[in-house]
Amino acid sequence: MLMDYQYETVTINEGIPMFLLMTNVRFVPLHWHDRIEILFVLKGKIKVLSGKEEYVLKENDLLLINHNEVHGVEAGENNKVLVLQIPIWFIKKVHKNIENETFRCQSNLHKSQENFNIIRTLIIQLKLTLLKKDIGYDIKINSLLLDIIYNLITHFRIENNKQAKQNNEKVMERLTRIGNYANEHFMHPITLGEIAEMEGLSVPYLSKFFKQYMGQSFNKYLNDLRLEHAVRYLIETDWTITQIAMECGFGSLNSFHKVFRKTFHTTPYQYRKKQLAEMSSASTHLIRKRNGRYEYEEEINLKELEKHMSFLQ
Incomplete structure (x- = not known):
């Protein structure tokens, strides 16, 4: 899904x-x-x-x-x-x-x-x-x-808690702007600095804010966003692993392998092989x-x- x-x-x-x-x-x-x-x-x-x-x-x-x-x-x-x-x-x-x-x-x-x-x-x-x-x-x-x-x-x-809801709305508005920006630019290099500038905030404040409300760093969130697309391409296309890594915004094949293995505990190649085999059977x-x-x-x-x-x- x-x-x-x-x-x-x-x-x-x-x-x-x-x-x-x-x-x-x-x-x-x-x-x-x-x-x-x-x-x-x-x-x-x-x-x-x-x-x-x-x-x-x-x-x-x-x-x-x-x-x-x-x-x-x-x-x-x-x-x-x-x-x-x-x-x-x-x-x-x-x-x-x-x-x-x-x-x-x-x-x-x-x-x-x-x-x-x-x-x-x-x-x-x-x-x-x-x-x-x-x-x-x-x-x-x-x-x-x-x-x-x-x-x-x-x-x-x-x-x-009505007051908590009102505060939450402001938080969600900011997270939505950040999420939309990441979604539109995930295939390119993105820094927290450019998002902080967009929001009129300091990098340390935005880093703390994001961690507090998302429960993870912005870098982890961005990599997960890229991984979602990578998983789709692994299953739905015959692109090479290198091509998928570049298309999804990973700086190198090595960084793609590192992030992928940390989340799925296997390599992109083995993941694709297993998923396609299960789908065919x-x-x-x-x-x-x-x-x-x-x-x-x-x-x-x-x-x-x-x-x-x-x-x-």
Whole structure:
């Protein structure tokens, strides 16, 4: 799943006000968006970076990412994850205070799974409804989404903080400008100095600011942005490793190898070989889609969804 970096924009149909996919997550650099996101791991293991926290999610784990919360995902092994995003504008229609509220929904921290199983079941029902597209399926989807929102507000809402939201908006505006600049120029050399000048800040202040709110240095963020493109090119093109390194803005083949190995614990060549082999032998039906700036391969496996559903019932 190749998700957009920095502030993420996705086209969501008002008739079906959500974004839902079942996919094998490879690498998602830090980003944020105006949607609540729920990750439900069906198989394998993923690592989620959220703020300054790092979570390892395993099979059956559930994690909610709040809107405008900086987060990213890494995976060193094959996995299957249901990713649900519900836009704030939809929730606002039934719960006007949503922008001031925060949810805490992380299943692996709790012994009792009753409330989490409700969310798991509703997400699978959403996916099955979307796949089957029976008469009136769009009405059913809206009903299921409202049920999810109700359960989140009832069981997972924590005290809201309006002042924190106002401060957060200013932070996000600056991070968005920085992210947009990095996105437009990642293939060229970028220094923190030129961004500091653009923002009218000193380099030390901007460095501290970025680390505080992104949980990593600007250089790490920029390299992750370049890696996302590199992963795409490794899988989707027959370009040489050197060509990919240069196209993605790495100063040399050596620096590309160093950054790639640190994140994926293998070389670009071995990564490409493994991913292409797994894709060619996949037994599931792969559907390539594009939505806004999203591009991903969705793995459709009805039997697997129905197996999880029977386990929850």
